Structures are given as C-alpha cells and as structure tokens.
Amino acid sequence: MNHRISDIGEFNLIEHIARIVGVPTADDIIVGIGDDTAVLRWDAETCLLATIDAQVEAIHFQRDFLTPEALGHRALAVNLSDIAAMGGTPWLALVSLVAPPETPVAFIEALYTGMQRLAASAGVAIVGGNMSKGAHLVIDIAVLGRVARRHLLLRRGARPGDLLCVTGTLGDAAGGLQLLLNPTLPLDEESRRPLLNRFRTPTPRLAESRLIAASGHATAMLDISDGLSSDIMHLCRASGVGVRIDAARLPISPALRPLAAHIDTPAWHLALHGGEDYELCFTLAPHAVESVAHRVFTTTGTPITVIGEIRPAEEGCLVRTPDGCETPLEPKGWRHF
Structure with a gap:
C-alpha cells in the first residue's frame, strides 16, 4: 500500500527512517534517533550533544504574530531547549535560512539580532550556516552542546514509583x-x-x-x-x-x-x-x-x-x-x- 505521510504520522515515519538508517554501531555513538538530541562520545568524561530543528512559516509561525527579533529568539530557543532536555550546555550553532527573494534585508538583520542576543546570553557561538531562496521563510538551526557523561539524562530511565x-x-x-x-x-x-x-x-x-x-x-x-x-x-x-x-x-x-x-x-x-x-x-x-x-x-x-x-x-x-x-x-x- 502506498501510504502518505499524513496516513502514518510523524513518529511512525521516524520509525520507518530509523529502520532504513539502522542502529548506530560505532563505539562513539551513544544515542542516535529517538531522543531530544543525538549523543556522541567526546572523551572519557564528556558527551557531545547534536540537535536540529526547523521553524517553517505558516506552520510554526506567522510573521504578523511576532517581530523578526522575537522570531530569531524563538528559532534558536527551541534548539537550546533540546540541549537542556539532556542536562547539557549549548556550545555552537549553524543556521540554515530559506527566504523569499523579496524579503527585506532589514528583516533578516533583525532576525539574526534576536538570535544572537539569545545566543550570547546562553554562551553559544553562531559559527556558520547556509542560505537559499524559497517561497516561504524557513529557519533551520543545528546546535551542538556538551554534557558530563555522569550527568547525561535521556528519555529512558524512569522507574515505577518515581x-x-x-x-x-x-x-x-x-x-x-x-x-x-x-x-x-x-x-x-x-x-x-x-x-x-x-x-x-x-x-x-x-x-x-x-x-x-x-x-x-x-x-x-x-x-x-x-x-x-x-x-x-x-x-x-x-x-x-x-x-x-x-x-x-x-x-x-x-x-x-x-x-x-x-x-x-x-x-x-x-x-x-x-x-x-x-x-x-x-x-x-x-x-x-x-x-x-x-x-x-x-x-x-x-x-x-x-x-x-x-x-x-x-x-x-x-x-x-x-x-x-x-x-x-x-x-x-x-x-x-
């Protein structure tokens, strides 16, 4: 049967993708698909956290609902929250931007101003990214963070009585x-x-x-x-x-x-x-x-x-x-x- 994404939903689709890419076997991959971030071994005591999340116009936001500064803040905040979910500290960010060609430059400058304000307060450096034109605004951000291995928290681990x-x-x-x-x-x-x-x-x-x-x-x-x-x-x-x-x-x-x-x-x-x-x-x-x-x-x-x-x-x-x-x-x- 030729299912559409809308027939199976987001999380069943993730399971399909996970079956295709398989379970990571490398020793330095601790957690792959299935948690708020991927978890990679950095050294004997530290893990590297990796996450990515997109904000898509007309799906996650409407431009008349918030200023470009607030939109930049929001786009980064959702990724920093994933790092927080693991008990970690964010470190670096990469920003991929898709924008209609008629978008005012001042809008993009304000967008990045809001993003940078939050990044600075969280100790995060925005170190690069990518740009492309498209029919709608899309802000796709990847964030790397770090956490002491002994402090790493996952979705799994809860016990009856907790x-x-x-x-x-x-x-x-x-x-x-x-x-x-x-x-x-x-x-x-x-x-x-x-x-x-x-x-x-x-x-x-x-x-x-x-x-x-x-x-x-x-x-x-x-x-x-x-x-x-x-x-x-x-x-x-x-x-x-x-x-x-x-x-x-x-x-x-x-x-x-x-x-x-x-x-x-x-x-x-x-x-x-x-x-x-x-x-x-x-x-x-x-x-x-x-x-x-x-x-x-x-x-x-x-x-x-x-x-x-x-x-x-x-x-x-x-x-x-x-x-x-x-x-x-x-x-x-x-x-x-």
Missing part, C-alpha cells in the same frame, strides 16, 4: 497563541503580556536542567514542546513504564486562568495539551524531590511541581481530572502531519 515533575508553569504559550488568533478577547494587559511573551520568546531552561542533572537523582527528562500529554508518551515508551498525571496539580499561571475562562476551556486542559512551553518534564526519586526543588528554586527562581507518578507499564497512561475521575491519557498536543 515522581513526575515539571519546571515553571504550563499552558501559557497556548494561551498566547489564543490571544494572537483572537485579538479581541477582553483580557487585561497584565494577563495578556506574559502569555504573549511565553509564546513569542520562550525561555529554554538551561540552568535548571544542569541543576537537575547534577543532583544525581533524576532518572529521565525531556522538554515540553508538543504538549505534555503528547511528550510524556515518549518518555513512557522509551522507559517502558506507565504514568498517572494529576490534572489538579498542573502548575497554572495567574495570567492563564482568565484567558481560559474567556475561551470556555479549563485551564488544566491548556496546561495538559498546549504545546511550546519548553518547560522540562522529568522524573525524580521521591526522597529527592524536596532537595532538588529547593536547589533549583533558590538558584534560578523557577519552581518545580510534582504532577504525577510513574507506574508499571501494564497500568497504562492515565490522567486524574480535577473532579477525581481517572481516564486514559490521550495525546492531544501538536501533530506535524
């Missing part, structure tokens, strides 16, 4: 997107601004990830890009476990609640399924939660919240809604195809 934790608050980027799609929503500026900022200029949790990894108590980690309900499935599949998420414990910002009321959607629903928050989702041994959360908060100001528990695989993936009902967790986050 507690499921997240950094920051969830659903804000989805709230910001709702404001951009529905600009007449009657939300005050105090609530509107933080939601729009979370969508336009996300903050990769680099410092937080290094503290979590260095604690020695985290067992698995990834970043929340497609939405918690979708991304947690990757962690469960890789670790061979199930999960129970307590929706009432999802961390929700004060700005998101009035927005959710205006669009008649429970705030916890936006937190569970909304994507592009780029927070960290990770698992911890129960005895370590208090000390790790305290260290992260006192060092970075970012709170950590326990939102559930890792369960045996045979118990499946469940969500307990705020009214106490337990239902199968459905992945309703972003889907590329």
